[in-house]
Amino acid sequence: MNTTKLQITIRFTALLLLSTSASLCAADAPMRLNPVPGGQSKVRIEGTSSIHDWQVESRLIGGYLEVGPGFPVEPGQAVKPGKVDAKVDVFIPVRQLKSVEKDGRPYSDSMDDIMYGKLLEPANPRILYHLDELVLKEAPQGTNAAYVFDATGQLVVAGVTNKMSMPVEITPLGNKRVKITGHTAVKMTDFAIKPPAPAIALGLIKTGDEVKLIFEWVVGQKAAAAER
Amino acid sequence: MVTMSETENEFNRRDFLKGGSLATLMAMLGGVRLFAETPALPPAKPVGPKVKCGVIGLGAWGREILATLGRLPQAQVAAICDTYASALRRSADAAPGAIPTEDYRTILDNNDIKAVVVATPTHQHKEIVLAALRAGKHVYCEAPLADTLEEARDIALAAKAAPRQVFQAGLQMRSDPQRHFLLPFIRSGALGKPAMVRAQWHKKQSWRSASPNPEREKALNWRLSQATSLGLIGEIGLHQLDQAGWFLDAQALSVAGFGAITCWKDGRDVPDTIQAVVEYPKGVRMIYDCTLANSFDSDYEVYYGGDAAVMIRENKAWMFKEVDSPLLGWEVYARKDAFYKETGIALVANATKLAAQGAKPAEEPAAIPPLYSALEAFLRNTNELNAAIEDFISVFGSDDTAALAEHIAKIHRSPAAGYLEGFQATVTAIKANDAITTGERIVLKPEWYDLS
Numbered sequence: 230m231n232t233t234k235l236q237i238t239i240r241f242t243a244l245l246l247l248s249t250s251a252s253l254c255a256a257d258a259p260m261r262l263n264p265v266p267g268g269q270s271k272v273r274i275e276g277t278s279s280i281h282d283w284q285v286e287s288r289l290i291g292g293y294l295e296v297g298p299g300f301p302v303e304p305g306q307a308v309k310p311g312k313v314d315a316k317v318d319v320f321i322p323v324r325q326l327k328s329v330e331k332d333g334r335p336y337s338d339s340m341d342d343i344m345y346g347k348l349l350e351p352a353n354p355r356i357l358y359h360l361d362e363l364v365l366k367e368a369p370q371g372t373n374a375a376y377v378f379d380a381t382g383q384l385v386v387a388g389v390t391n392k393m394s395m396p397v398e399i400t401p402l403g404n405k406r407v408k409i410t411g412h413t414a415v416k417m418t419d420f421a422i423k424p425p426a427p428a429i430a431l432g433l434i435k436t437g438d439e440v441k442l443i444f445e446w447v448v449g450q451k452a453a454a455a456e457r
Numbered sequence: 458m459v460t461m462s463e464t465e466n467e468f469n470r471r472d473f474l475k476g477g478s479l480a481t482l483m484a485m486l487g488g489v490r491l492f493a494e495t496p497a498l499p500p501a502k503p504v505g506p507k508v509k510c511g512v513i514g515l516g517a518w519g520r521e522i523l524a525t526l527g528r529l530p531q532a533q534v535a536a537i538c539d540t541y542a543s544a545l546r547r548s549a550d551a552a553p554g555a556i557p558t559e560d561y562r563t564i565l566d567n568n569d570i571k572a573v574v575v576a577t578p579t580h581q582h583k584e585i586v587l588a589a590l591r592a593g594k595h596v597y598c599e600a601p602l603a604d605t606l607e608e609a610r611d612i613a614l615a616a617k618a619a620p621r622q623v624f625q626a627g628l629q630m631r632s633d634p635q636r637h638f639l640l641p642f643i644r645s646g647a648l649g650k651p652a653m654v655r656a657q658w659h660k661k662q663s664w665r666s667a668s669p670n671p672e673r674e675k676a677l678n679w680r681l682s683q684a685t686s687l688g689l690i691g692e693i694g695l696h697q698l699d700q701a702g703w704f705l706d707a708q709a710l711s712v713a714g715f716g717a718i719t720c721w722k723d724g725r726d727v728p729d730t731i732q733a734v735v736e737y738p739k740g741v742r743m744i745y746d747c748t749l750a751n752s753f754d755s756d757y758e759v760y761y762g763g764d765a766a767v768m769i770r771e772n773k774a775w776m777f778k779e780v781d782s783p784l785l786g787w788e789v790y791a792r793k794d795a796f797y798k799e800t801g802i803a804l805v806a807n808a809t810k811l812a813a814q815g816a817k818p819a820e821e822p823a824a825i826p827p828l829y830s831a832l833e834a835f836l837r838n839t840n841e842l843n844a845a846i847e848d849f850i851s852v853f854g855s856d857d858t859a860a861l862a863e864h865i866a867k868i869h870r871s872p873a874a875g876y877l878e879g880f881q882a883t884v885t886a887i888k889a890n891d892a893i894t895t896g897e898r899i900v901l902k903p904e905w906y907d908l909s
Binding site for chain 2 (some may be wrong): 265288290320322325335351421
């Protein structure tokens with residue numbers, strides 16, 4: 230082998246190694262999924278009171294989901310039960326939570342103002358969630374079935390942090406988009422929120438301490454969310 | 458008798474009447490159910506930061522706006538503007554700390570000021586409003602928007618092209634809770650088949666302000682010259698005409714008018730007394746008169762239907778039923794007031810709640826002026842829109858402008874007249890004034906109202 234041929238072979242081998250290495254790195258690199266616009270996400274809080282049930286909603290759920298190679302981002306992807314590599318930070322802008330009728334029509338500006346006061350907005354303009362651990366309970370039963378996880382994390386409401394666990398379902402939608410759904414019950418008093426009791430002529434409206442958080446969050450790789 | 462099909466009305470008469478009678482029945486049984494259905498939540502601290510405002514134009518109405526903003530916790534008047542120095546001085550006490558200026562551009566150049574209220578003479582609106590929108594300000598523009606169709610259209614189109622800014626037309630009745638309480642009542646067909654509308658505005662006053670010199674006299678009394686004024690129908694009647702079209706859910710078809718200077722022969726060429734007939738679909742006509750010559754019976758609107766009439770005076774309303782009209786139920790228990798030989802059934806927003814609370818008429822809460830409600834809506838909508846844009850961008854970034862536009866279009870806004878309502882009311886007022894000054898009936902072409 231003459232010098233020229235040797236040089237070409239070395240260069241080719243180096244290029245191949247570099248390429249393979251880059252490819253391996255890309256496969257191992259975490260994938261960041263951001264909120265997808267279009268009104269597909271929704272958070273809903275349901276509560277009770279001495280006069281009627283109430284509910285508030287928002288379509289804005291911010292944050293990101295960063296996943297490793299073992300995370301189901303495509304339908305039918307094989308994933309072993311157990312802890313998965315995922316980082317999640319979520320925020321919900323408090324001002325976008327609006328009281329609604331059961332059919333979704335706006336309910337009351339006064340109730341919104343009471344809620345914002347109780348959530349200590351503007352000092353705490355966001356409800357925050359940070360994931361500590363995500364564990365796949367069992368493999369899904371079908372190609373389009375949701376993956377059921379146990380999520381453990383920290384919820385910050387009105388500046389008060391509580392550790393919480395809840396089941397979440399993750400459904401790959403294709404094109405590196407996933408839908409994350411779940412619900413859990415929390416108590417206002419756990420977040421140092423005294424349940425609202427606005428005065429009316431016949432006495433006080435008593436609001437139940439426990440509320441139900443329901444969420445549906447669609448994230449994908451293509452949308453670029455603003456860093457904060 | 459149900460005269461309007463339920464499919465063509467957003468309000469269902471049967472449901473409305475059923476709700477009313479059930480509400481009253483429940484109120485008589487203790488009122489618990491009523492409160493459960495519509496809780497009387499007390500006003501809470503308004504959301505959002507104070508909106509820094511500039512008020513441009515400090516005539517009598519501009520000063521009223523200034524005083525009203527002073528009572529609104531969401532408002533911070535940061536600057537006031539008038540080309541007349543003494544108007545600025547007179548307004549200074551009502552806006553402590555506000556920057557006084559004779560040049561509105563000083564306000565538009567101030568990035569801390571997010572919103573402006575334009576209360577200058579009508580013919581000066583266009584230049585200021587367009588500049589304010591270009592400067593990114595939220596704009597509350599007094600109605601009429603302009604004194605010509607072209608300028609009104611220019612303003613409305615500029616507002617339409619600025620969806621990230623609030624534009625509110627100064628049709629304050631559109632924000633009035635009492636009117637919103639009456640709207641479903643009238644649109645649902647509770648009055649029976651609509652027959653006609655009658656409205657008036659009567660005041661003994663010259664409309665002329667004293668001025669220190671001839672130049673100032675012309676500027677100050679712009680409403681008395683046809684060159685700069687839409688007259689009584691444009692400056693006063695506009696609000697009542699707009700309300701009629703709103704309540705009837707119809708655009709006017711034609712207008713005929715008359716006008717004369719009967720009392721104030723002081724060199725003005727704007728009539729001090731006018732009459733107009735405005736035609737709406739299905740043969741419904743509005744008879745309107747307005748005068749500066751006599752104050753008898755002040756101002757009111759009456760909506761006549763086959764079963765009942767509703768009279769609106771300021772923030773109060775009464776229903777006068779025909780003897781052969783169906784029993785609604787709740788009116789049996791409602792408060793009644795005598796009007797000569799008639800008995801008016803009081804239509805009061807939250808009346809059943811008040812009744813359940815044992816409130817007597819004298820204990821009713823003071824009526825909130827429509828201007829207060831309108832400016833409150835403007836400030837709240839400004840904060841809502843700002844927050845919606847800011848929060849959307851924090852979640853999704855700013856690249857997807859189509860999604861942002863869709864998000865903005867869906868946000869909940871307090872009731873207020875937008876650019877379209879302001880434009881259409883202005884078109885009707887301009888044409889009604891044309892009819893009055895020419896004495897001719899004018900057919901109102903649909904394309905005049907179209908902004909697409």
